[in-house]
Amino acid sequence: MSRLDRVLVSDNWLVEWGAVSLWGLKRDVSDHCPIIVRYDDHDWGPKPFRFNNHWLLNNSFVKVVEKEWASYQVSGWSGYVLKEKMKKLKVALRKWNKEV
Numbered sequence: 001m002s003r004l005d006r007v008l009v010s011d012n013w014l015v016e017w018g019a020v021s022l023w024g025l026k027r028d029v030s031d032h033c034p035i036i037v038r039y040d041d042h043d044w045g046p047k048p049f050r051f052n053n054h055w056l057l058n059n060s061f062v063k064v065v066e067k068e069w070a071s072y073q074v075s076g077w078s079g080y081v082l083k084e085k086m087k088k089l090k091v092a093l094r095k096w097n098k099e100v
Contacts, residue, residue, distance in 0.1 A: 021037075049094075072085045
């Protein structure tokens with residue numbers, strides 16, 4: 001059996017990324033195995049906020065949004081106020097999603 005499925009890296013790449021893990025996935029259609037190079041310690045930035053449409057079906061959702069939005073006191077120009085209120089609302093909705 002030959003080993004065709006490999007990952008090649010340079011010394012510079014190893015210095016930059018350090019310890020990584022390789023995951024060999026199962027073959028599907030091809031005679032090659034897909035390989036995933038995984039690095040868990042890299043900071044990819046904040047996770048994006050995901051809105052779930054089924055939240056709209058919950059009777060308390062609109063009340064939570066209205067209550068939270070009205071409670072935020074942010075001053076500044078309109079775009080800044082909107083951005084800051086959305087950031088705070090995101091935190092409240094994540095908490096509400098876990099609780100409800």
